[in-house]
Amino acid sequence: MFVVREHGQVVAAAGYRAWPSRTAHIAVLTAPGARGRGLARVTGSVTVAHALAAGLLPQWCARSPASRRVAAVLGFEELGSQLSVEIAG
Numbered sequence: 001m002f003v004v005r006e007h008g009q010v011v012a013a014a015g016y017r018a019w020p021s022r023t024a025h026i027a028v029l030t031a032p033g034a035r036g037r038g039l040a041r042v043t044g045s046v047t048v049a050h051a052l053a054a055g056l057l058p059q060w061c062a063r064s065p066a067s068r069r070v071a072a073v074l075g076f077e078e079l080g081s082q083l084s085v086e087i088a089g
Helices: 037-055 065-073
Strands: 002-006 007-017 023-030 057-060
Touching: 002 037, 007 037, 023 037, 037 057, 037 065
Parallel strands: 023 057
Antiparallel strands: 002 007, 007 023
């Protein structure tokens, strides 16, 4: 995991989980007060580079428009969509 700290607090973080078929499922989080400063791009870029160096294929599931913009800047292309359903118990 890669993090950016300010005043001892984590304001952005990114990492990945290795999935089957040598895929790296990437997750990027930025604190609301730290958004719009390029921190997702920085942590995401380092995470992608680490996954590639490990011989993995990076995958970015971008749902929000901001996440889609960061993914595009890092060279990802949209190839499909994902549907999530929560079943009330």
